[in-house]
Amino acid sequence: MESWVDGQPADALSLKDRGLAYGDGLFETIAVRGGQPVLLERHLQRLAEGCSRLALAADHGLIRAELVAYAAALGDGVLKLILTRGDSQRGYAFDPAAAPRRILQGNPPARYPDVHAEHGVRLFPCATRLSSQPLLAGLKHLNRLEQVLARAEWQGPEYAEGLMLDLDARVIEGVFSNLFIVHEGVLVTADLRRCGVAGVMRGELLFQAKSLGIPTEITDISLEQLQQADEVFVCNSVYGIWPVNAYAALSWPVGPLTRKLQGIARALLDA
Template sequence: MNNTWVNGVASNQVSITDRGFSYGDGLFTTIKVTDSRCELLTEHLVRLQQGITALAIAQVDFKVLLDEISAIAKSLGSGVIKIVITRGEGKRGYSSIGCDSPTVVVSTSLLPEIYQAWQRDGIALGVSTIALGINPLTAGLKHLNRIEQVLVKQQIDENQWTDAVVLDCQACIIETSMANLFWRSGDIVYTPNLDFSGVKGLMRQQVMAHLNADGVEIVEDRFKLSSITDAEEIFMTNCLIGVVPVVAIESKHYEIGRITQQLQAMLNSKDTNG
């Protein structure tokens, strides 16, 4: 069952003058809950704080927020907690003067069961023709301006794809509609540079840290679509799906590779050990 709290009070409504509604003026994070425990909780809270700082939103009481989501996770057991923070209510126009009371929305949902099948069997991707814009000011942030992703998802649904590779307006690989991308050729793992577009996912950070610790070379750069064609393995990551193999991009097929399997085993070990 879905439940929603607005500023700590059970509610499914926000003001029509809220800047999150009017301008997408805010940010969010989505947390996987397992055995009443929020996974990567510290990292999620740090990302929210970084976003608040980057967007110059008034400070949120993180102790209150932590207590709230911990209690929610305990009652939820397993599923998903989403936190949305907006600049709060404002007057007409873009100016944020006087917007000193952020809105904090916490909601819960079930974790889609299909993710387990994706982890086991992998998924096939299309290639979206909806290009992402370039904006280094907001690149990497999980802000509320998601209209590009909405348009990409419309194309995915129209073509009955599971997901799609998404490029920026300079035809460089950025991500999929929901996840970050990695691929391996030889002993080197590649992933797109996200300093100009896209979301720097927390699972992406975890994967890169794990590969670095294992001595795996990672190349982070701006790649054209042709760079991924001859990869020996491809996988995608986010906090909810974990590590999912990519078994096809359009008509090109790929095997589920050793790095993908090692990363999945690492994540499963963490889940088992709490």
Template sequence: MIGRRLVNGVETTAISVDDRGLQYGDGLFETMAVVNGRVRNLDRHLDRLTAGCRRLGMPMPDRALIAAECDKALEGLGTGAVKLLLTRGPGPRSYRPPEEPSMRRIVISSAPRPRNDPESGIVVRLCDTPLGLNPVLAGIKHLNRLEQVMACSEWNDPTIAEGLMSSVDGRLVCATAANFFVVHEDRLLTPDIRDCGVAGVMRGIVLEAARSLGIPHEVGDVTEAVIADSTEMFLTNAITGVRPVGEVLTLRRWDAPGPITRRLIDFTTGTTG
């Protein structure tokens, strides 16, 4: 259920048809969990948004203003999600960005979606749609999501919760809307987000948690063979947290959650709730 929708702080459902976010995907977004009426890990999300603005050459709005608009959109909503979109605003018909953009802030709140993950972990599949390589855009959450849209259109089986996406050179990089970790050779391993994919907020929290817990961990390349040889796997997402995987179709099954996954669930639930 959609809650409130704000555009530059004003409640409305309309934006200009010449908005560059609509015309060219010229912008960024953050999807954030809401617990007890408060945005969880807001500073981390705004840090990534700031980095994205710097990368795209856009001015970053005042953080306090964004926080206030999120609070306004969340009035009356105890638990759920808030999506923040930041576009370069309206402009003439040209790819060239305006020298002084009129930035547009869009904030949308929504109630939580029901999620009934099996206790034995979710099932994921391998997607056919590849991720293109572009180190300039890697890591940030820009508005161009056609690769993820196409990947999600590959299946409609409700028992499959997510799909893993590979780069065009064959590395497994992420899920359609999550990062992933495996336990391989007694080390926690997550893909390097160097030329495609999004560096998720929850991914960063889990890496910090692994350091705090003394869990050996590494950021590097992951292949199908590595997943097939791993002893645990889980996904991470700002809304769903740490999500144990019980099976990657055609590759591997696990008794989930494994011991390292369980430790990280317990630790991150206590530090980010």
């Protein structure tokens, strides 16, 4: 499907775009089913938070309308929205009133081996660490160089995902997913106030768990706590939930709470 730039079909961008020059912008990767963007409200909420923190003067009504129209045309697949600060001259300074550039790209549905969801995945122990920057923590901003370097650390099918720690060896997330552990019936995920991406599926699963009366906790996670976990899984808004069966010398079964939440995530993605 053709890409759109500022609402019009396009296959080129200005060389002056600040997204290209500085990674100055945000993005959202959205599953589309039957012409409908999945978890749209959560994606838009995160985008609005990012725009506020980066001082991007976005027209959120227009963005919503374009996302809905593009998803309807795409049908089934993966939609990527890139929002940059638009063009500028040389230098870091920007015009606070400049209208951001809206880029929409469509791709076929993501295909992953069924074994990832059924039997779980092994996590690669990434050496690349996430740096601390509270001003950007949680945002899906365009600078993904840490993830690019981490993903380059392994090749081949043995590992479906990698585990990323921060500079103080706290467990944060996967390269392209959020991580949860289950310990004594409590669903735990990492505190993302220093670094990491606040995934929309992460937010939805926390909401669903609380609705079901499942205790939840957002806190720092150490490698020792990871070792003591009863269940571990990773999630994102495209594939839902993959149980984690191994990391380094550690291993876990696919547990009942993982299966319960996996069913909820699958229902959301298949609706």
